[in-house]
Amino acid sequence: MPSKITLIGSTGLIGLHFLESIREDDFPDVTAITRRKISNLADKHFIRQAINDFSDLESMRPDLKTDVLVSSLGTTIKKAGSQDEFFKIDHDLPLRIARMAHEEGCRTMILVSSGGANPQSSIFYCRVKGLLEEALSEIGFDRLHILRPSLLLGPRTESRPGEYLGKLLMQPLSFLIPWKYRPIHARIMANTIQQLIRGNEKGHYIWEGKDLYKEVDG
Ligand SMILES: NC(=O)c1ccc[n+]([C@@H]2O[C@H](COP(=O)([O-])OP(=O)(O)OC[C@H]3O[C@@H](n4cnc5c(N)ncnc54)[C@H](OP(=O)(O)O)[C@@H]3O)[C@@H](O)[C@H]2O)c1
Structure with missing residues (x-):
């Protein structure tokens, strides 16, 4: 069992579910490397919050001396403001951080990632995710687990009308949807990450569809 875990994307839907469930x-x-302090982890003294604004990635290096790096970092094209900015956040940031972690001995x-990830995709979002997967696979990690969820379910504070509509339409019919395209709750993703760390x-x-549902822990 690896002893040290480092997470980026800690304040997001999956990141928070993971931290709250461990x-x-x-x-x-x-x-947890994070841009802002997470207040509801006060009772979890074994989780260290490393506040970093991600503008100087070198300053993160000491926190990347770790056994396992988990990335649930990402944004939306709308939030990023442009495709170029989205690429910088969803591709360049995790890739640079992963390279640094590997240099520091992380294996x-x-x-x-996301369902549909494919470096050749004609859909920009899926192409970016696929390019990141491809670049990470060339770094030389002993173990690389890529999770490809479809639509994520779970409580969000921020409004995402596209996602909301998707959930509204897909959730009641979920059992009719092939596993690969079924919405999945962030709680299940958090559990799967725990199982993979073990x-x-x-x-x-690459984990997608039914394979993302690992035996529930505890
Ligand atoms: N939403 C879906 O239905 C869906 C479906 C398939 C795959 N995915 C992918 O799954 C991953 C996790 O999704 P999620 O819904 O848990 O993510 P989320 O709730 O949107 O959280 C994203 C995380 O990334 C961080 N982040 C965003 N921009 C950043 C930046 N410029 N610098 C540093 N940190 C930044 C956020 O930090 P702050 O809180 O500081 O902003 C947050 O911790 C993402 O890569 C997403 O693309 C999502």
Whole structure:
């Protein structure tokens, strides 16, 4: 079992579910790199919050001396403001951070990517996700787990009308939708990440559809 876990994207839907669900017995040394303090983790003293505005990635290097890097970092094209900015956030940032972690000795990376990720996709979002997956696979991690969820379910404070409509239409009919395209709750994703951290098998893996539903922990 790896001893040190570092997470980027800590304040997001999956990041928060992961941090709120982990227990000290299983994960005694966790660092959440975050742009703003997460207030509801006060009772989890084993989670260290490393506040960083991500403008000087080198300053993050000491926090990237870790056994496992988990990335659930990402934005939307709308929030980023342009395709170029989206590429910088969803591709360049996690890639640069992953390279630094690998330089610091990290041998396992878990990436929350997206269903449809494909470096050749004609859809910009899917292409960016696919390019990131491809670049990460060339870094040399012993274990690379790429998770490709479809639409994520869970409580969000921010309004995302497209996602909301998708959930409204897809949730009641979920059982009719092929596994690969079924919405998945962030709680399930958080559990899957925990299970993958526990694994020790070397290799590069892509998890999607039914395979994202790992046996529920505890
Ligand atoms: N939403 C979906 O239905 C869906 C479906 C498939 C895949 N995905 C992908 O799954 C991943 C996790 O999704 P999620 O819904 O949990 O994400 P989320 O709630 O949107 O959270 C994104 C995280 O990334 C951080 N982040 C965004 N821009 C950043 C920047 N410029 N610098 C540093 N940190 C930044 C955010 O930090 P702040 O809180 O500081 O902004 C937050 O911690 C993302 O890559 C997303 O693209 C999402």
